[in-house]
Amino acid sequence: MSRFAVSTALRRAAAAALSVAALVVVTGCAHPISITPNTPPAAKVATKIDKSVAYVISPADMALEVTSPGGGGDKVKYLPYRDLDASLYASFSEVFKDVTKAASVDEAKALSAKGVKLVIVPTIVTTSSSDSAFTWPPTQFSVTLTCTAVNPQGQQVAQVSAMGNGAATFSEFKSDFSLAARRASRAAVEGLTKALADNEALRR
Amino acid sequence: MTSRLSLGAALLGVLVLGTGCAIQAPPYQPSINNVSQLKRETAQPARVGTFSIQPGAVGGVSVSIRGGSMNSPVGGHYADYLAAALQRDLQLAQRFDPQAAVSIEGTLLSNDVDAAIGRGTGHMEARFVVSRDGRVRFDKVKRGTHEWESSFAAMVAVPAAQQAYPQIVQNLLSSLFADPDFLSALK
Numbered sequence: 206m207s208r209f210a211v212s213t214a215l216r217r218a219a220a221a222a223l224s225v226a227a228l229v230v231v232t233g234c235a236h237p238i239s240i241t242p243n244t245p246p247a248a249k250v251a252t253k254i255d256k257s258v259a260y261v262i263s264p265a266d267m268a269l270e271v272t273s274p275g276g277g278g279d280k281v282k283y284l285p286y287r288d289l290d291a292s293l294y295a296s297f298s299e300v301f302k303d304v305t306k307a308a309s310v311d312e313a314k315a316l317s318a319k320g321v322k323l324v325i326v327p328t329i330v331t332t333s334s335s336d337s338a339f340t341w342p343p344t345q346f347s348v349t350l351t352c353t354a355v356n357p358q359g360q361q362v363a364q365v366s367a368m369g370n371g372a373a374t375f376s377e378f379k380s381d382f383s384l385a386a387r388r389a390s391r392a393a394v395e396g397l398t399k400a401l402a403d404n405e406a407l408r409r
Numbered sequence: 410m411t412s413r414l415s416l417g418a419a420l421l422g423v424l425v426l427g428t429g430c431a432i433q434a435p436p437y438q439p440s441i442n443n444v445s446q447l448k449r450e451t452a453q454p455a456r457v458g459t460f461s462i463q464p465g466a467v468g469g470v471s472v473s474i475r476g477g478s479m480n481s482p483v484g485g486h487y488a489d490y491l492a493a494a495l496q497r498d499l500q501l502a503q504r505f506d507p508q509a510a511v512s513i514e515g516t517l518l519s520n521d522v523d524a525a526i527g528r529g530t531g532h533m534e535a536r537f538v539v540s541r542d543g544r545v546r547f548d549k550v551k552r553g554t555h556e557w558e559s560s561f562a563a564m565v566a567v568p569a570a571q572q573a574y575p576q577i578v579q580n581l582l583s584s585l586f587a588d589p590d591f592l593s594a595l596k
Contacts, residue, residue, distance in 0.1 A: 234564060234565055236564065236565060236568050237565070237572045238568065239435050239438075239572050239575075241435065241436055241438045241575075243436050245497070287438075290438075290441055291438055291441060291444075294439075294441050294444065294501060295501060298501070306441045306445065341564065380431065380432050380433050381432070381433050382432075382568050382571070383435065383572075387436075
């Protein structure tokens with residue numbers, strides 16, 4: 206092998222190692238990931254609920270950063286409401302006739318003048334873990350979505366929950382560090398769409 | 410000295426992974442503000458036409474981050490990523506129809522991410538053309554930029570740059586949807 210070929214091979218190997226270095230644990234670090242599903246959830250609803258709804262995610266929740274365990278003593282950090290905002294919008298759009306986003310419950314209630322019949326407040330709870338001592342991305346992730354629906358007078362109409370679990374092995378997450386989280390989110394949003402569509406109180 | 414460092418890095422790669430790897434850009438995350446704007450300001454559906462890369466454009470196929478590469482998870486290049494992002498926004502706004510008379514086409518001009526120490530930056534620039542029945546109604550270049558907190562350590566800086574990428578595309582589409590001429594061309 207020529208000297209040039211050896212040098213090129215070493216440079217390529219060094220570049221590969223730099224990519225790999227991004228995966229290796231450094232105790233105490235919080236690594237940013239995203240919990241946005243890889244593909245839009247596919248759950249379809251046969252008959253939409255004939256109501257306009259407003260869902261509420263406050264600016265503070267959109268900016269809320271959550272830190273949870275990764276592998277090897279490292280942590281991961283993410284913004285669950287920002288990451289799932291579009292998926293929640295898509296889920297509500299699949300179930301209800303029309304959807305609007307509001308920044309507060311009061312703003313959402315005020316939309317009753319424009320035909321909004323329900324105000325939905327979603328909450329997101331996550332867990333994560335890893336069985337790897339050497340790499341930081343989570344190998345297990347869970348997302349629980351709970352939606353509390355109230356009428357414009359503030360009375361609770363229904364509370365609907367769905368949970369999704371996601372797992373990813375090293376060979377899968379080496380190109381997408383967030384894979385377990387994305388899978389959990391997709392399963393949770395699909396479950397939520399079905400649970401909302403099946404809830405009789407929301408259809409009344 | 411340089412050869413020893415390269416060899417050490419190569420050995421680390423072999424020990425930890427056994428092969429090199431390219432990371433993928435995260436899936437596009439629509440902005441509900443963008444979607445609401447489209448829904449509020451337009452009434453007619455549109456289709457997404459051809460999106461291509463201008464010859465020689467930076468970052469058309471792959472984006473370099475700290476010596477590694479980040480590829481598009483959609484199609485074969487980042488023009489496909491942009492087209493899919495635009496389609497997703499139109500779909501969520503219920504303004505997408507593959508048979509619509511109005512067509513939006515694009516050319517990716519530049520696409521880059523810099524995971525610098527301290528502050529990461531990135532941009533995407535593209536030319537958008539809106540046509541109706543073959544007549545051009547809009548033809549402008551738009552640019553989206555984004556900055557984020559970065560780090561000296563690659564294991565923090567690389568995923569931070571990766572996660573920041575969809576926001577660059579979101580900001581590019583925000584600038585497009587905020588243009589009254591674009592909204593008018595869709596009507």
